[in-house]
Amino acid sequence: MIDANLRHLRVFLAVAEGGSITRAAELCHVSQPAVTQAIAKLEAEAGTALFTRTTHGLFATEAGEVLRHRTSRALDALDTQLTEFAPRLKLTATRAQLQALIAAAEAQNFSLAARRLGVSQPTVHRAITQLEKEAGRALFQRSPFGIVPTRGCANLARIARLAFVELEQARAELGDLSGREVGQIVIGAMPLSRSHVLPKAIVAFRKMRPNMAVKVLEGSYDELLGGLRRGEIDFLIGALRDPAPIGDVVQEKLFDDTLVVLAGRDHPLLGQPLPAADELANWPWLVTREGTPTRAQFEAFFSDAGVNLPRGLIETGSVILMREMVQDGRHLACVSRAQAEGEIERGLVEVLTDNFSGTRRPIGLTLRDGWEPTPAQAQMLMAVRST
Template sequence: MARVPNLRHLRLFSLTARHRSGRRAAEEAHLSQPAVAQAIASLERQFGCQLFERRTTGMFLTPQGRALCARIDRALDLLALASERVAAESGRTAAKSPPIERLVSAGQLSALVAVVRSGGFSSAAAELGQAQSSVHRAARSLEQLVGAPLLRHMGSGVEPTPLGADLANIAGRALREIEAGFGETKADRAQEAQLRIGALPLAQAAILPEALVTVGERFPGAVLSVMDAPYPTLLNALRLGDIDVIVGALRNPAPASDVVEELLFFDRRLVVCRAGHPLTKRGHLDVSDLAPYDWIVPRKGTALRLLFDSVVASAIGERPRRMIETDSFVVLRGLLRLSDALAFVSRRRIKAERAEGEMAVLPVELRGCQRAIGLTTRRDWHPSGLQASMVETLRSAVLQQA
């Protein structure tokens, strides 16, 4: 992302917008009026636009300034929440603790978020493009400023303390709001807009590619990123602000109080095999007919494996003869092609393979084999124009495919 502006400057910008006066902002911040003017001028250079109209009656936000102010106020609200968490940890009241944006720098917060995200100082340094010593120094100086440990060494890596995890979560979301401000203050917002999507397996093939093409044409120059990872990794990235939305199977209820889920559709899972499989030549199939065959199943502990065990394995009444565990659809497709194994796969996931005659669906009645598919976002998420367009495109794509 672009270099994060000075947090103190952002606070002065917010105060000036609220009071419509640099003088009154200076009085509240206990600074000189020239210091406030210099802070605003610095922000205007960094964001590349005029944020205020200077009039004899006061300072009024420009359209770009209003868009930025909404983002900055949300970021400052999040940092105020961080101050409350630090105060609670130290046993002080929030009123007796100075706001965290007056104590720390954006670089220190970025270092904490990167270390928590990557699990180590070396990988965090590579991510930030900084020397490892600089990242280590920034993170440790942040601990000194808040007066509590935020990171601890565990074996070959680093993990956050409860307070460290909490602050990294809040700081990540605050930094993401500031980053979004860069896209909303440019004359050509599409050139600065960013969208980061966490994609679960079904979404990768069924609904996401078409939506990415549509939105990419609508916002030329925007940066669209797709992260492919297990659900726990994506959920952590979402809560840290590293991605904006997860597209795929819902957990229902949502796994954390700070995220919300939106249903798009119910996906039905089918028992599939290769074309020409012996079972495709039979006129009638019973669940018991599936028992003699090998199965390709999701890895143990995943939501899809739990569904397989509760629906298929329980219906068969016995453990399949042999199970090959994989979360890779490419591997699954290859195994089906080369054997008489069976698999429990999404109807939408094999649309192309069925059309090409590569896979067949076995007419077996199974109960409870539907999964809720949708969007998972942060509860406090305020999507940009690009992000809102992607959400609407996904909703429309589902309606068209229904």
């Protein structure tokens, strides 16, 4: 379904909802042969019948119902956004034009957008110009440094991308019905999940879906959140934010995590009660970067005690680097318990204190609001929740 054009999908919806080729032709302002041809093309792409033909009309098969549901969700959101620009765009905007819009909005350069799509630069420029002509307004602000999408254009590009993601999910579900694994599951993983929770969840998922491709993306929270909102990532796993960062995502708590202080086997403070903040400030530390929840709790520990932060902090999100650095018997590391669980279980590091900040932070899933997972995505979520 990834290559189906929007007109064919609109015709398909009209048939699915009305059960009649004649009524669909009238509603879509096309001929009956055009409707028949559109349905035949979609069925060829799906590799299965989408309708059961009877004397009383056409009725969606199981595959047809899957495509109807996903297509309806995709076009409802897209058409609402297109209509806000200009009512005609709902009828005239093509898939190729919207793909050009998405690429240009993300690359902020026509040449880079063209390279991403594998077409010529004039092709992208022409597609954008056609959309602007129909919309009666500029979609980009031109400058010597490139192009910047207007706020409305950026939102349209995001909604259009999500609509195409919805159609990708239809493709995956149709493959599922025929016993084929289609597409891949993309997970945005923050550091603490990559070392303990996620590996076990993927192993459990592999037993259910041995052939499904899984892609784990790493990056800062802001980068991963952007990918989630654009539909490039299916869900995030890691520390939750309070409040949720934006209204179009929802958070689901899985468990509470604590901060631990890691040390090497020969550190002088091992085996003693937790020293006061002023004594801990004298030791060299490895901590996560500024802006992370772990860093905020680390700084709050010393601030609440009225003690200046340790000097010469080493910023890193790598547990491997922390593990190696603390072996010198001097360095200490402040990190999420879940993130360091593997090193702790294997005896590669020692825990100086098991609840450093005295607070607990929620760890869980971040999902797009209104997202409906495919069966494979739902099984991955189940594996994560079970773990």
